[in-house]
Amino acid sequence: MASDKAVEKPGKPEKAGIKKDLNSGIPREKLVAMLEKMLTIRYFEEASIKAYQQKKIAGFLHTYIGHEAVGVGTLDHKLPQDSVVTTYRCHGLYLALGGSPREGMAELFGKVTGCARGKGGSMHFFSKELNYLGGHGIVGGQFGIGIGAAFKSNYNEENAVSFIFFGDGATPQGTFHECMNLAALWDLPAIFICEDNQYGMGTANSRAIANTDIASKAAAYGIKGYTIDGMNLAEVNEVMKHVVNETRTKRRPALVHMKTYRFFGHSVSDAGLYRSKEEVDSYKEQDPIGVAIKELTENKWMSEEDVKGLQKAVKARVQDAVDFADESPEPPLEELTRHVFKDEVENMYDPANVGGVK
Amino acid sequence: MAVLDLRDALNQALKEEMTRDESVFILGEEVAEYNGAYKVTKGLLDHFGPKRVLDTPISESGFTGLGVGAAMMGLRPVVEFMSFNFSLVAIDQILSNASKMLYMSGGLFPIPIVFRGPNGAGPRVSSQHSHNMESVYAHFPGIHVMSPSNPADAKGMLKAAIRCNDPVIFLENELNYSAKGEVPDGDYIVPIGKGDIKRAGDAVTIIAWSRMMNLAHQAADELAKQGVNVELLDPRTLKPLDMPLIAASVKKTGRVVVVEEGHFFCGLGSQIADSIYTNLFDYLDSPIVRVAQSENPMPYAANLESATMPSVAKIIQAVNQVTYRT
Structure with a gap:
């Protein structure tokens, strides 16, 4: 595809440095709605950890706790035609998009009422109506999917953009660089959003990434790079408004470096011994939920009772999701071989017909 | 019925399917301006233009993944590997993404995609260019594997593969591209699963x-x-x-x-x-x-x-x- 290369100068990374005040431009209604989403994610993840300890959830479980401002602040700008793809840390974005907590929790419980009928589990949340193209379990495996969605937007002359979330640990993967190159080469409306929580599992970035200034890598592909404080909801929301608008209108990809932190281990089985308590506590002080509540109440946009009421309502919704998941049936055995293929073809392979146990 | 080389039968199938369905496009290394390393895509760029016939950089994992994402959003990509040996660079995209997407999404996202190109040994190309990939890909559920032996089958099978709503590995052979045979005109389909x-x-x-x-x-x-x-x-x-x-x-x-x-x-x-x-x-x-x-x-x-x-x-x-x- 020929590109007219009407490119802005390949950017130096932009440090956003937006005012930290939450009332710096976000209207009250929207701020309350974003707080509600962040609380939904937080309580959902806390409930999932509890259910894991009760052995109602198994396998891997990577929670979004600490990252809430990134997902909620960014996806506030997603339009219905846009698509989102991410890593195995995928519950938070699903909820930020408005995915059903019931279907999400049921997926974690391995129930047929789950958002992937209990076949995907924690790492593979999907939604067709939200164009949520999945959580993906291979680090860096989702970049291609994201630029493919952006390609389709151009192919069909739609004005959709593609949000591609990934961790800092994916930046040394080849797919990251291949797909940034393709997106820049073909003018694909893809936004590469690095949720940098500073550790790829237990390996600190300084031990894995030669250049930890992620946004500076944009220059290698002639696109713009941004660095954002991912703990700051206002900054995420404001800068992403600009990035999404630019990508949508100029049809050029962008790279965004969100500096964030996970309050828990990489997954529930990670005790996090590679991080000091002081370090974790210093980020917990920046907890975007705590900050939002503090500023909302200090600005008298919400009373303490309002906050408590909201927290209670969200907790009740999450408890309802847990109850729903608990009471839902497991997938019937017919589901075992359903959805391996979309189409029936002749002589569909079935081990029972070629000598397997009948 | 015309007598065609196997490569031209494949070309005919691609041309007919791209004419029939706007959502079909082809991408891969050298498929457009170079007319294909083995000329299977000859003339397609002139006929359909650069929107639907795309030369990619040498990024097998990247462009294969792009195909999977485009398929999730409703397009029907044909991904050409210049040689199936190079599919090894993209195998995660084929196996972890394309072959499992429908299942792990609980039926939400079918992947109508064809991965095609020459499989097996070329003449005197040594160790890294001579792999046969059928048993590797056939091992995994969620993907069909096809491999034609003559021009008529090549046309009918490729058309069936492109119309399929699931991933198809379509294995050609470099030493077979010049094989000649009668090829039925028009809409000739060899169904998947029929020997x-x-x-x-x-x-x-x-x-x-x-x-x-x-x-x-x-x-x-x-x-x-x-x-x-x-x-x-x-x-x-x-x-x-x-x-x-x-x-x-x-x-x-x-x-x-x-x-x-x-x-x-x-x-x-x-x-x-x-x-x-x-x-x-x-x-x-x-x-x-x-x-x-x-x-x-x-x-x-x-x-x-x-x-x-x-x-x-x-x-x-x-x-x-x-x-x-x-």
């Missing part, structure tokens, strides 16, 4: 696909002179296998030779033999004999290369073995 008897016989069933079917034909000619009428069975689709067709032939002949270009151990032929043993044991008059590539990387030296590969002589020897003529 074909290429030559009827009653003494032995030789099961072979892709270029190995050419060798089987030569062996059959030679054996006919000796009064042995072999039946040549081309599964065409390697997964799912046309077991009813195989069963009918085995019941008729009672003796089976399976020929494949890939290595012996865990080769697709072992699955075919297993399926016959477990289902048709009582109909067999002798153990199945497999002809496959020897257990070494492909050497460059001409004599070692030909010693590595299956051959007409080896097929004849296998037939002699199953008929106890040795």
Whole structure:
């Protein structure tokens, strides 16, 4: 595809440095709605950890706790035609998009009422109506999917953009660089959003990434790079408004470096011994939920009772999701071989017909 | 019916399907301006333009993943690998993403995509350019594997693959692109999962696909002179296998030779033999004999290369073995 290369100068990374005040431009209604989403994610993840300890959830479980401002602040700008793809840390974005907590929790419980009928589990949340193209379990495996969605937007002359979330640990993967190159080469409306929580599992970035200034890598592909404080909801929301608008209108990809932190281990089985308590506590002080509540109440946009009421309502919704998941049936055995293929073809392979146990 | 090279039959299939359905596009290395490394995509750029015929950078993982994402959003990509050896660079996209997406999304996201290109050994290209990938891809659920042996099948099978709403691995062969044959005009479809008897016989069933079917034909000619009428069975689709067709032939002949270009151990032929043993044991008059590539990387030296590969002589020897003529 020929590109007219009407490119802005390949950017130096932009440090956003937006005012930290939450009332710096976000209207009250929207701020309350974003707080509600962040609380939904937080309580959902806390409930999932509890259910894991009760052995109602198994396998891997990577929670979004600490990252809430990134997902909620960014996806506030997603339009219905846009698509989102991410890593195995995928519950938070699903909820930020408005995915059903019931279907999400049921997926974690391995129930047929789950958002992937209990076949995907924690790492593979999907939604067709939200164009949520999945959580993906291979680090860096989702970049291609994201630029493919952006390609389709151009192919069909739609004005959709593609949000591609990934961790800092994916930046040394080849797919990251291949797909940034393709997106820049073909003018694909893809936004590469690095949720940098500073550790790829237990390996600190300084031990894995030669250049930890992620946004500076944009220059290698002639696109713009941004660095954002991912703990700051206002900054995420404001800068992403600009990035999404630019990508949508100029049809050029962008790279965004969100500096964030996970309050828990990489997954529930990670005790996090590679991080000091002081370090974790210093980020917990920046907890975007705590900050939002503090500023909302200090600005008298919400009373303490309002906050408590909201927290209670969200907790009740999450408890309802847990109850729903608990009471839902497991997938019937017919589901075992359903959805391996979309189409029936002749002589569909079935081990029972070629000598397997009948 | 025109007589065409296999490469032109594939070209015709691509052109017809791209004309029929706007959502079909092709991408890969050198497919557009260069007209394809093996000229399968010749003229497509001129006909359909750069929107639908895209030269990619050498980023197999990237452009294969792009195809998967485009398919999730409703397009129908045809991804060309200049050689299936290079699909190894993209294998995570094929196996972890394309083949599992529908299932792990609980049925939400079908992946209508074709991965096509030459499979197997080219002439004298040594170790890294000679892999046979059918048994690798056929191992995994969620993906169909097809491999045509003649131009008519090539056209009909590729059209079926492009229309399929699931991922298809479509294995061609460099040494077979110039094979000539009559090709039906217009909308000719060979359904996925349907094999074909290429030559009827009653003494032995030789099961072979892709270029190995050419060798089987030569062996059959030679054996006919000796009064042995072999039946040549081309599964065409390697997964799912046309077991009813195989069963009918085995019941008729009672003796089976399976020929494949890939290595012996865990080769697709072992699955075919297993399926016959477990289902048709009582109909067999002798153990199945497999002809496959020897257990070494492909050497460059001409004599070692030909010693590595299956051959007409080896097929004849296998037939002699199953008929106890040795």
